[in-house]
Amino acid sequence: MHIVSNFPVKHIAILGSTGSIGTQTLEVIAENPERFKAHVLTAHRNADLLIEQALKFAPAYAVICDESLYGQVKEALSHTKTQVLAGYDEVKSIVTLPELDIVLTAMVGFAGLEPTINAVKAGKDIALANKETLVVAGELITSLAKQHNVKLLPVDSEHSAIFQCLAGEEQNPIEKIILTASGGPFRGKDSSFLETVTRHQALKHPNWVMGAKITIDSASLMNKGLEVIEAKWLFDLQLEQIEVIVHPQSIVHSLVQFQDGSMKAQMGLPDMKLPIQYALGYPERIKNNYKRFDFTAYPTLTFEKADTGTFRNLALAFEALKTAGNMPCIVNAANEVAVAGFLTDSVSFLGMSHVIEQCMQQIPTIKQPSLADYLNTDKETRILAQNLIAQMPFKALSV
Numbered sequence: 001m002h003i004v005s006n007f008p009v010k011h012i013a014i015l016g017s018t019g020s021i022g023t024q025t026l027e028v029i030a031e032n033p034e035r036f037k038a039h040v041l042t043a044h045r046n047a048d049l050l051i052e053q054a055l056k057f058a059p060a061y062a063v064i065c066d067e068s069l070y071g072q073v074k075e076a077l078s079h080t081k082t083q084v085l086a087g088y089d090e091v092k093s094i095v096t097l098p099e100l101d102i103v104l105t106a107m108v109g110f111a112g113l114e115p116t117i118n119a120v121k122a123g124k125d126i127a128l129a130n131k132e133t134l135v136v137a138g139e140l141i142t143s144l145a146k147q148h149n150v151k152l153l154p155v156d157s158e159h160s161a162i163f164q165c166l167a168g169e170e171q172n173p174i175e176k177i178i179l180t181a182s183g184g185p186f187r188g189k190d191s192s193f194l195e196t197v198t199r200h201q202a203l204k205h206p207n208w209v210m211g212a213k214i215t216i217d218s219a220s221l222m223n224k225g226l227e228v229i230e231a232k233w234l235f236d237l238q239l240e241q242i243e244v245i246v247h248p249q250s251i252v253h254s255l256v257q258f259q260d261g262s263m264k265a266q267m268g269l270p271d272m273k274l275p276i277q278y279a280l281g282y283p284e285r286i287k288n289n290y291k292r293f294d295f296t297a298y299p300t301l302t303f304e305k306a307d308t309g310t311f312r313n314l315a316l317a318f319e320a321l322k323t324a325g326n327m328p329c330i331v332n333a334a335n336e337v338a339v340a341g342f343l344t345d346s347v348s349f350l351g352m353s354h355v356i357e358q359c360m361q362q363i364p365t366i367k368q369p370s371l372a373d374y375l376n377t378d379k380e381t382r383i384l385a386q387n388l389i390a391q392m393p394f395k396a397l398s399v
């Protein structure tokens, strides 16, 4: 029996449709064609996959950031109704299309900031995967969202978990939240082990298959640091209200504790399609046939303290949140450069924290940054981080 949905079709822009979150979002859309329409797809350089996706989903627009690839995409889609655009400026402006309901931000890094700002200003609800946007400019984004009556719907699994725990609790203050961390592939290891780890080792996440940048962030615990800052802004929390606990099985996706001491957790198998579907379908929970969690397959769920002495990045992120202003923007830019350096064997695993710490010490701080200040801080920090890496004695390890 075909059940006609009571919900109107939501038109969605997927920024970063060719990545890990982007492709899983398209799977969710393909499973729910009566609810969702992929109206805009954007990619950075993966023209082949963008073309394949456009042929399958027939979006109104396909945007390729790398302008040198415009001809290839245009030619391949010339017999379709999809309009092809090129360049980052087009990504920044396409998000304001009047027919869009939701902009899902699945680009990696600082590049997510300006398109998100424009989408919020245009009144579009944001399904937010790109955590770097809130890390860099959480105060600006959340105040714009309030001003334009825009929902920030978390896609990140931990924040989706907290968002789900908070449903129906609007009157109840949060005492604290507890973000769970898998601990990554190097959980339990010491600094002497970390000194020699390779990118291949770091790219093996124990529970999730994700893009390279976030996978390295998970290995260094910077991902959890970024998530602490993301949570502060999404849920309007003080630093003292945010805890991190290592939970190697990634089944409890995070918890909220209320003022009566009661705790709510959201659990499930590690599968990003659930938080993506929840964000796109919100407030509806859409029926699906995703694999269900079975306690007998996980007889032991464990929790342990995070080792911030060895994994310095998590401590640095807390410090950046405490300093506030443009400090999280400095940390984000330094980390993006450091991760790119680690992925190209130009900086060691532990060297990444060194680069971040140096940038935190050397880049001038600004208490109440404007958008122009964030853009400038990002630029300056990248230059410094690159110079620091160039001066480091590190030689590539056997990968």
Ligand SMILES: NC(=O)C1=CN([C@@H]2O[C@H](COP(=O)(O)OP(=O)(O)OC[C@H]3O[C@@H](n4cnc5c(N)ncnc54)[C@H](OP(=O)(O)O)[C@@H]3O)[C@@H](O)[C@H]2O)C=CC1
Pocket: 015, 016, 017, 018, 019, 020, 021, 022, 042, 043, 044, 045, 046, 047, 065, 088, 105, 106, 107, 108, 109, 111, 129, 130, 131, 132, 155, 156, 157, 208, 209, 210, 211, 212, 213, 214, 272
């Ligand atoms: N993967 C996951 O499970 C999770 C991811 N996130 C967050 O979601 C975001 C995306 O992560 P993930 O999907 O893993 O990343 P991927 O690296 O898999 O994908 C990134 C996407 O962004 C595009 N892109 C990269 N750089 C730029 C740029 N400079 N300008 C425009 N587009 C760009 C890529 O295009 P192209 O393919 O053409 O290079 C690709 O479509 C990150 O912020 C991450 O922290 C959060 C929680 C979970």
Ligand SMILES: CC(=O)[C@@H](O)[C@H](O)COP(=O)(O)O
Pocket: 156, 157, 158, 180, 181, 182, 183, 184, 208, 214, 217, 218, 219, 223, 224, 272
């Ligand atoms: C799927 C997701 O949300 C990732 O951010 C994930 O949480 C990474 O795992 P870590 O807990 O190892 O950082």
Ligand SMILES: [Mn+2]
Pocket: 156, 157, 158, 159, 227
């Ligand atoms: Mn996460």
